[in-house]
Amino acid sequence: MSLLRLLQVPVSAATRDFALALMFSTVLILSGCGGHKTEVNAVPAAPAPTPPVASIEASPATVIAGEKIELTWKTLNATQVRIEPLGVAEANGSMTLAPTDSTSYRLIATGPGGTQESVATVTVEPLALNPAKAEEFFAKQGGRQDVFFDMDEYSVRADQQSTISNDVKLLHEHPYLRVLIEGHCDESGSAEYNLALGESRATAVKEMLVSAGIEAARIETITYGKERPFCKESSDQCWKQNRRAHIVPLVEKASIE
Structure with a gap:
């Protein structure tokens, strides 16, 4: 049965020629020019980008x-x-x-x-309010904790200036740190006298830190007089070690209360 009859198209010369051309074109597409089956190769898809x-x-x-x-x-x-x-x-x-x-x-x-x-x-x-841990941290960061004084004196000696300068540098590098300066004395003199002398020693160190640019609010002072000697032997060499201002690093109060 012809294509024209299947499609129920009225047959005319023009219609017949068009149908023949359509059939011939279809055969060429399906078989190739030589009448043989031709394979069509699909274009491969681009690979997906590699994820980071x-x-x-x-x-x-x-x-x-x-x-x-x-x-x-x-x-x-x-x-x-x-x-x-x-x-x-x-x-x-x-x-x-x-x-x-x-x-x-x-x-x-x-x-x-x-x-x-x-x-x-x-x-x-945060650095705990623990003297041993605080001093270990301070030393690890290069801090020097003791400023020594002559007997009955509270002015900072010239040979102690390097300690002050070192601690100023450390406090500038660690702006979150606060320090407590303890004033200590040897065992000579009364308790009242040594408490006052210890306070003067702690204050002298504080004033030097402040003059070097450390905010006063970051520095606290306390005096122990002769109540907490570092060295407990009764000798001149031992007393020299007790005439000192001891610097202890702290953190903000909100972190340690």
Whole structure:
């Protein structure tokens, strides 16, 4: 049965010629010019972009306020890299930081293949109101804790200026720190006399720190007179060690109360 009859199209010369041409074209498309089956190869789809890779680490992960950490990160397949809360970063790198509060550092790597994140958390522990721990921390940071005095004197000797300068530098580097200056004396003289002398020694050191740019609000003083001797032997060498102002680092009151 002819195509024209199937389609119920009235047969005319023009209609017949059109139908023959259509059939011939269809045969060419299906069989190729030589009348043989021709395979059509599909164009392969473009591969999906490779997703970014991101990793970040902080060492050590737990520190005392003011201690330094090393932050290290690596990325791949990223065109934009950020570290929150620090800002734009290189694809790979490291930096030294001294966080004063517990902080999560979020690495965000973005590229044609999407976005990948990685987080490193640093726990910052406040310095406890514990003399042993406080003094250990102060020494570790390079602080010098004792300013020595001559007998019955409260003026700071020239050979003690380097201690003051060292502690001024440390306090500028760690602005969250406060200090308590203890005034101490040897065992000679009355308790009342030594309490007053100890207060004068502590005040003298405070005034030098303030004159070097340390805020007075960050410095407290207390006198112990001869009540808490560092050395308990009855000798001139031992008494020299007790004539001192002792500097103890603290944190903000809100952190230690």
